[in-house]
Amino acid sequence: MVDVLVAPDREAEVGTLVEEHEEQPGFVRRYIFSTDHKIIGIQYILTGLFMAVVGTLLAVLIRLQLGWPEQQWPLLGRVLPGGFTDGVMGPEFYLALVTMHGTIMVFFFVSYVLVSGFGNYLIPLQVGARDMAYPFLNMLSYWVAFLSAGVMLASFFVTGGAAAAGWTSYPPLSAVPTAVPGSGWGQTLWILSMALFIASFTMSSLNFVATIFCLRARGMAMMRMSLTVWSFFISAILGLLAFPPLTAAAVMLLFDRHFGTSFFLPSGLVVANEVLPHQGGSPLLWQHLFWFLGHPEVYVLILPALGIACDILPVFTRKPVFGYRIQVYNLVAVGVLSMVVWGHHMFVSGMSPFSGEYFTLVTLLITIPMTIFGVNMIASLWGGRLLLATPMLFTLGVIAFFGTGGFGGLFLGNATADMQLHDTYFVVGHFHFMIGGVTLLATFAGIYFWFPKMFGRSMSEAWGKVHFWLTFIPFFIVFFMQHFLGLQGMPRRYYAFTSYEFLQTTMGQNVVISIAALVLMGAQLVFLANFFSSLARGRRAEANPWRATTLEWAAESPPPHGNFGRTLPVVHRWPYEYSVEGLEADYTPQTVSPREAPVTA
Amino acid sequence: MIQQSATFPRPHAADAESALRDDVVQLGVWMFLATLVMLFAAFTSAYIVRRSASDWTPLELPGILWVNTVALLASSGALERARVAGRRGRVSSARRGLATAAALGLAFLAGQLAAWQELAARGVYVPTNPHSSFFYILTATHGVHVVAGLGLLVYAVTRAWNGAPLDHGPTARLMTASTTFWHFLVGL
């Protein structure tokens, strides 16, 4: 393993930038087809934010239907004639909404912004490299990602509408075009879009791992890397190993749909009065392959959120994160364990009950590193001097949501309780806290925190705090209440539940949830307004406005191409040198030499 | 604001930087291979489980598949010799080896297509039975990657013929990477 960048006497030459008189490439090569990781990172973030808006609009429609089923919406009926008849939403549209909301939010919002966006932006800066290991591949990864998003959006406009078999796309529902309208061209485009997404994510992950392994600055040992970088590292490795089974499954589903194969389709199927010719396939095979990716995928999404939270905490408590090494081992343990627990999504699927016991056991195991991780985050607050800036508020929210959502996992992760809770709103509440709450708040924390670095300007603190309060409270209401809807037995993906006696009591709760959800979604306008107006007119930011220690703060705001000027930084200490006893300054950047300040780790 | 450069870093810092670059590229290749292993493992495990079902009717596979395997193995050998020759500076030997490897790779693909044609002539298509479905999908997936590998080889051939050095630098890296990838596909 290459631990040191280059021999000391060569360092100055290696780090040299191009002389000023060389010609500047045009706008297109600089900002559109750039190979600079910072531009690519920002491209991912902006694309992801756009897709988030789309995903949020879908959620608005979902909550309107669930809060007020059978209601007429004349305006919507005119804007979206395909989905509404006489102003009333149709079930086929509802199922497409639910499917696409999930798909877009998971893959095109959280993954693009949090993992690809922040990952690409921060990794070279935080490890002290000039760019990613494969800059051209990096650019390619973004444009394939862009194409993937385009294909997914296009699926709304084909005959039959977008895919409607859930983001999990279980066959036979997703494999037989006549089983539900969205299983026509919509599902095919969904599959193609996912194939492109996986290709793009693979390219990204290769870059993450190679850069972290090989391109760290001199003195940047693995145990001096920030938890943010560690989390991206584990995430990327997980991505590389876990996505291929979904690729294989997607290929097989495509073949079942268009070329008459029977990978997932058994014999004797009768759909829309037609006996299908398939023989001997297994719908469970899809579930195994899908969840083999699906479970590690949620950790791919949440680990960077947790890593970022762990790194923002010290800046605003002015003391090191509690248990740095333990956190690293937790991340590794979770990464490894995440690959063997996938069956907890399949407890009532018809797989062998013995498997159910096995998956319960390992799922219980995975709660241990995650709990220790969460407690360490809380412990990081002990004894600190708290500064309640916006990034810190969101980070505290991350801790709260992580705990709350994580507890729900205990219910779902054991086969017995899951019998009652599988496919109910308990699951919806749980995963929204984890990959919708923890990741969302961490994304916001990261944006408010690194905005000055990325754009050289600061966002408004006041509006940021308003955004926090208007996000945390309604979010908690919506998804906390959904756990209890699940306990009452309310199933998922129901267009309406008005005909069920045992669900009558949930009507009022759904109204409350819908109202809170609308407030939550409306509040994001505050964020968008702040973001874009700060881009244009925000106060100019210095290089290190938060007085943080990690390497990106040693570069200008925003960093130039090549990141660090003529010479690469040399690292002498870990990233948590805050409030060291006996020193005047309450922080010591990683680049400060041992002669000037003692090294604690 | 942000300045972009065309050449970066400067060529005369070549040696150490080049060695690092060698490692970085090889690491990428190995990681990509790990991903591919998972992909083929997914298909293979599905195949193995399916094979144990009661309605499995095994196909009689065309004999030309053995010939194709030998061709690919020979191609792999030629490529390895070419890579070693390149590293030792024996340029014409390396070029010949590269061309041979590419030609044999092409022969492999042609042979695979011939196998498919033979099956089709027998009335065995993708949906005919589970074994045929898996056979076509596995060979197609493998074939797609062979085409990609072949593309890399052809690119290496053109660079080698245009005089690029083969003992260090981008073309050498390309050859090493292609070789690793190629051996993997052969093994598969």
Add this chain to the structure above:
Amino acid sequence: MREGRIPSKVPVEAFFAGGLFLLTGILGVAYGARTWFPPLASRHGAGIDAMLLYLLVAVGALFLCGHVALGLLIWRGARQPQVTHRLATAKTEWALSAALGLLMALVAEGGVLAIGIPVWSEYFGAAPPRDALLIEVTAQQFAWNVRYPGEDGVFGRTETRLIDDVSNPIGIDPDDPAGVDDVTLINQIAVPVNRPVTVRLRSKDVIHSFFLPHLRVKQDAVPGMTPEMVFVPTRAGTFEIACAELCGLAHYRMQGVLHVLSEDEFRAWLQEHGSR
């Protein structure tokens, strides 16, 4: 650096921030502490409810503690003029983490396993008792086809090509003598109270899931498979059946009814529905 006493006044902003988490914890527990489950009507369901209740209490306590800790630490941290230097040593960190891990493993996980495994085994593992009533349920878009084996206790053969959506939805072979006395219904099941019931699930088209919320029963109906499970209804009454796996447009109204009757009533009911 000598530490002074931490002043007692919390800055306004921190007061609200800490208060937010404190209130979240308290209100969350207050909201959650009520009866949520549909009234229980099966034997194994008691075990599931016990598990759910155990988790609600345990998790509720942890939820409250965690949020209170968060709130109090925010209040404390915002009052401190400087960082406390009694920083934990690495050994302390490891010890605390290990202790916590062990505690979790024993209490939370141990409890889950202790309560959960017997229920799971009963539901799936045990061989169906001899007096169990066997019922076949074939799910389709969008109805539950119910079949009783009749007096001979044997189900007639079914074949896909015989399926006619109106007259023969599950394709019973008319030439099979075992099928002559089969009783078929749509969206209705009746069972006697306190007797085990074995349900054999099938599906004609896509994956559905047979869900009896009051009886804590849920099992996916997967085409190509015939999963079975056993339950014992313990309370007479009428209970709803819902579908718990997305199966298409009318997934939300794949509604059925389960009647739990006395033995006499059940026999009468079966008689009535058997004479076609």
